[in-house]
Amino acid sequence: MPVIETIINLTIYFILYLYHIRGATLIAVFLLLLIFYILYGIYTKNHTTIPCMIATIPERLLVRDRKNAVYARITQYRELSVRPRL
Numbered sequence: 359m360p361v362i363e364t365i366i367n368l369t370i371y372f373i374l375y376l377y378h379i380r381g382a383t384l385i386a387v388f389l390l391l392l393i394f395y396i397l398y399g400i401y402t403k404n405h406t407t408i409p410c411m412i413a414t415i416p417e418r419l420l421v422r423d424r425k426n427a428v429y430a431r432i433t434q435y436r437e438l439s440v441r442p443r444l
Contacts, residue, residue, distance in 0.1 A: 369391070376384045 373384065373387060376387055
């Protein structure tokens, strides 16, 4: 655990140093940390990581499309049921 605390302390110091030097390098460091976080999540098999969330986006969109199609069909049937019969 002390190794992790040392890495965190060095990272915080490095970020604060970059904040005073240049902002663009700070963005690059944040992107690098994001990549390390993703790799850590994959290594520990943590399924709540960013890649898993990104991978489920198409499934969520398809579910929404199916629900919209069902609602459209229901409204169509309602309109047909309201019409007077001959």
